[in-house]
Amino acid sequence: MSTKEESTTAGKVDFKKLQNGSDIRGVAVAGVEGEPVNLTEETTVAIAAAFAAWLVDKKKLPSTTKLRIAIGHDSRISAASLQTAAAKGILGAGLDVVLYGLASTPAMFNSTITEREDILCPVHGAIMITASHLPWNRNGLKFFTNEGGLGKSNISDILTRAAKIFSESPMISIGMKEAQKINYMEQYTADLVNAVRRGAGGKERPLEGFHIVVDAGNGAGGFFAASVLEPLGAVTRGSQFLEPDGMFPNHIPNPEDKKAMESITKAVLEQKADLGIIFDTDVDRAAAVDSSGRELNRNRLIALMAAIVLAEHPGTTVVTDSVTSDGLTTFIEGKLGGKHHRFKRGYKNVIDEGIRLNTIGEDAHLAIETSGHGALKENHWLDDGAYLMVKLLIKLAAAKASGEGHGSQVLSDLIGELKEADITTELRFKIDQSHPDIGAGGFRDYGEQVLSNLDKTVASDPNLKKASVNFEGIRVSGYGGWFLLRLSLHDPVLPLNIEAPSQEAAVKLGSAVLAAVHEFGALDVTPLQKYIAG
């Protein structure tokens, strides 16, 4: 079977299936059973050409201005071929291409706002070829303009255009000689280095005396050790998995992954380092580990960033995703004097909400998700894991300079009063889309019915109290803890988050959910049944 046949349905590519919220994701390499390639070079040519056409319509510049698009990629094994395909699509559409090679997602956005004509910046648009932490056979595309990452509706528009381009001129055979190569990461890392220097009072090497271990998980984040930390004076001995390797042989590059966090924690402890920093594959997500091996991710990273940002902007609003803890709200509002706006899941939703609040007059400086995505107003609301780490580094350097303390204890102390639940769990219930109960409205309607039934059950249970302000799913307090049942952003799945002071309380919360959802035949509640059974 040819690659094109493999990827098509009756000779047609189902471009819509490639949409994953505000990204494009697909299978780019054959070899995994049941996962046929659907993000081929040909589809990528069409998608890039469609982005070029979309950008021309969006920018509305005089026809004499030739728009320029930068392309970067992470360490995936399909990166080079998809980069070539994307470049062909753009050149074929009559626009200029600049190739950055191995890059990070935030660097690609940054290139749309960098003012430096000698390196062909700002570009009018940028494409990052990445599938974040997904397995080696996947890949995808993210798109940027100087207004930020493209949203869901833009992606639908681009895929509709791509399908048309694909059916009209399936393969554009065009030379690559017109594509220019630029080392943009040099500029991006210089921006990060300068941000730390500025924040640390103009010192050239403000991290002198710090030992910081980086774990890039063989993704694109290896640059952080040699090009950011070392010029700032830090020792990076014992940093690991900095070399790009698209098979990700050591662990999944994902700060939400247990094994990945265990790996960086071990490295920090073995090295007796002051701090550990871990990135996902394309460096838009990050987490840290303090010198005692305490993970600074999820609610803790949000609390830490909130403490830093609220010290700079007293009273400001912190926007987060929906699965954040009650303890975080108490910390932000009670201890830090800020406002916690718990919004929806999805980094783009969270960041867009931060931007929106400012437009309606509410001061918000930080928008951050438990996944390790985060953006600050001071950094153009750029979703950048590396910039979150820059803020931690500034804090460390400033504390050392002022004699406030040396090492990451300074960071841990900032969140000393964050209350954490003893039990934290996430269970995910699949909806069987081929089940006869699934009506014309599909899994989303079905999921909504489940949620509405839960809503009714909760209302009649005196031990449970529904959250008065909630933007996604059903969030309920009870037995000293809480749960949230919601629809997954992309998958036919209902994720359930529970936090509780004890296993017994968690089981009571879980049982209340089970009572409300067990009669929904298309919903696989086995994970919850097993959880309750212990």
Ligand SMILES: O=P(O)(O)OC[C@H]1O[C@H](O)[C@H](O)[C@@H](O)[C@@H]1O
């Ligand atoms: O809704 P879920 O299935 O839990 O997935 C939600 C997550 O999807 C993607 O990974 C996005 O990058 C995250 O920003 C988002 O939080």
